[in-house]
Amino acid sequence: MDIKICPCCEQGNLYYYQHPKILTKFIFCDECEALWFNQSSISSIPDNNFENFLFQQGITNITEMWADIWLNENWCNNPVYDN
Numbered sequence: 001m002d003i004k005i006c007p008c009c010e011q012g013n014l015y016y017y018q019h020p021k022i023l024t025k026f027i028f029c030d031e032c033e034a035l036w037f038n039q040s041s042i043s044s045i046p047d048n049n050f051e052n053f054l055f056q057q058g059i060t061n062i063t064e065m066w067a068d069i070w071l072n073e074n075w076c077n078n079p080v081y082d083n
């Protein structure tokens, strides 16, 4: 099974992620800022973008948040697969 390619940048792979500071599980692209809330809504128009979503969650330090994700060795354990 192939990991789903991001329909926005057509380069990145999509992964599910749940961060302890954020209640909502989301799907993000590892290349661009695109973000979706469930697999059925994945299209070239993202549900949100990473930075905006974090601001909405009250998280203002985007750099720290990305670092958190990349430092978590489990970040790539839940890819979104192509149907």
Ligand SMILES: [Zn+2]
Binding pocket: 006, 007, 008, 009, 010, 011, 012, 029, 030, 031, 032, 033, 034
């Ligand atoms: Zn992308």
